[in-house]
Amino acid sequence: MAFRLAPTSVSEGFRLEAHDSVGSTNTLALDHARAGDPGRLWVVSKRQESGRGRRGRAWVSPEGNLAAxxxxxxxxxxRLAATLGFVAGLSLADALDAVVPKSRIAVGLDGASQGQNRFELKWPNDVLASGAKLAGILLESAILEGGRFAVAVGIGVNVVAHPAELPYPATSLQALGATCDAETLFLALSDAWSENARLWDEGRGLAAVRRRWLARAAGLGGEVAVRIDGNVVRGVFETIDEDCRFVIRDGEGSVLAIAAGDVHFGAVASAQV
Incomplete structure (x- = not known):
């Protein structure tokens, strides 16, 4: 099966550029933007040679995984465009719910709340399954002429393989017993994006996106540790605020709103991170 867009996506003017292999789908998308592309373009591949995650980390994407x-x-x-990462997380979780049989995924996150969601969203940019990282989201931007800018909303999903020897648990759809391939998942993702982007409404619907995101939030109400520029802050994950910052209450009762950091749950949060 070849990559294709959902009919809803096509009707809204989205376009598709599919590759067998790329260096980085984000880099390619931003190159298109600098060359004058008007946007609403999906760049997808089942293999990515030089993908990257947050803070310049490498993102391994072997043959059969999804890079979109x-x-x-x-x-x-x-500031508002940066919240598209939350739209992406919701869209991917919705797509996974649509294409992965319900009997395939168990839910369980060490030390965090046990919800009914098979796929949970970890602030700010991960999708978890059975408490392990299944997917990552990376937003990158470039300034264009005329006061505009381009945003590359990158989504990487471990479909057939996941990296080993990481400091956190990771998994893939195949490891979880699901048989969905990258093409089927992307078809559902392009459909789910249209729905959630309409809800977001250029940032005007951010409050609704925030409510939906919190309903899928991993670790809500549980102990967390957040690494911020080499320092570790510990507390209880209370919510995300109206600007989608991570809000925790520390041991002294102070409420902290965190704009950027690496979040750890449960036993990892209790250990030195």
Whole structure:
């Protein structure tokens, strides 16, 4: 099966560029933006040679996994465009729910709340299954002429393989017993993106996105440790605020809103991270 867009996505003017292998779908999308592409372009591949995650970390994507980037061109506020990562997380979780049989995935996150969601969202940019990282999301931007900028919404999913020897648990759909392939997952993702992007509504619907995200949040109400520039802050994960910052209450009762950091749950949160 070849990559293709959902009919809803096509009707809304989205386009598709599919590759057998790429260096980085984010890099390719931003190159298209600098060359004048108007956006609403999905760049997808089943193999990515030089993908990257947050903070410059490598993102391994061997043959059969999904690397997908949506190019968004906007003249709005970059602060609001940054919340597209939450739209991406919701869209991917919705797509996974649609294509993975319900009997395949068990839910369980060490030290965190046990919800009914098979696929949970870990702030700010991960999708978890059975408490392990299944997918990552990376937003990158570039300034364009005329006061506009491009946002590459990168989504990487471990479909057939996941990296080993990581400091956190990781998994793949295949390891979880699911038989969904990258093409089927992308078809559902392109459909789910259209729905959640309409809800987001150029940032005007961020409050609704935030509510939906919290309903899928991993670790809500549980002990967390957040590494921020080499320092570790510990507390209880209470919510994300109206700007989608991570809000915790520390041992002294103080409430902290964190804009960027690496989050650890459960036993990992209790240990030195």
């Amino acid at each position: 980037t949506l190019l968004v061109i906007t003249g709005g506020e970059l």
